[in-house]
Amino acid sequence: VQVVESGGGLVQAGGSLRLSCAFSGLPFNRYAAGWFRQAPGKEREFIASISWGSVSTYYADPVKGRFTISRDNEKMALYLQMNNLKPEDTAVYYCNTDPHLRSDQWATMTSIMYWGQGTQVTVSS
Numbered sequence: 525v526q527v528v529e530s531g532g533g534l535v536q537a538g539g540s541l542r543l544s545c546a547f548s549g550l551p552f553n554r555y556a557a558g559w560f561r562q563a564p565g566k567e568r569e570f571i572a573s574i575s576w577g578s579v580s581t582y583y584a585d586p587v588k589g590r591f592t593i594s595r596d597n598e599k600m601a602l603y604l605q606m607n608n609l610k611p612e613d614t615a616v617y618y619c620n621t622d623p624h625l626r627s628d629q630w631a632t633m634t635s636i637m638y639w640g641q642g643t644q645v646t647v648s649s
Contacts, residue, residue: 525549525638529619532643539609539647545602545619545640553597556627558636559604561615561645571617572604573630580627586612609647616642 531543543559558573572593573582581593592605602619622637630636 527619527621527638527640529617529640529643532617532645534646534648535609537610537647537649540605540607541609541645543604543606543617543619543643543645545604547600547602547621547638550621550623550638552600552621555621555623556625556630557595557602557619557621558627558630559593559602559617559619561613561617562642563612563615566615568618570631573627574602575627582627582631584631606645609645611647611649614645614647616644618642 526548528546531541535541554576556573556575559571560568561571562568570584571587572591574593574595578595590608594603618639620636620639
């Protein structure tokens with residue numbers, strides 16, 4: 525199984541970035557998936573999740589209305605469109621998936637099976 529994030533970088537406050545995550549070696553189109561982030565000195569936190577068929581999406585309060593999670597099951601890919609970025613969004617962003625979880629369980633789970641290596645997002649003021 526491989527999970528590889530891309531798309532991070534340095535952006536000014538108010539700008540946008542689109543993160544991508546490529547999955548291989550598993551039936552991604554049957555699993556819910558999500559994004560977490562971890563800022564320096566802080567615990568990893570839930571950002572967003574999406575059901576296997578994109579019917580349901582969930583967001584953490586700090587990113588509601590600014591971030592959009594989506595997926596393309598044919599491409600085995602997960603995306604996070606981030607708009608109106610703020611300096612407090614600076615963090616390493618991780619995508620993940622798990623064969624046993626529903627998308628509504630993501631925010632409260634402490635153990636998710638498959639993770640990427642993370643991609644750095646830095647927002648300057």
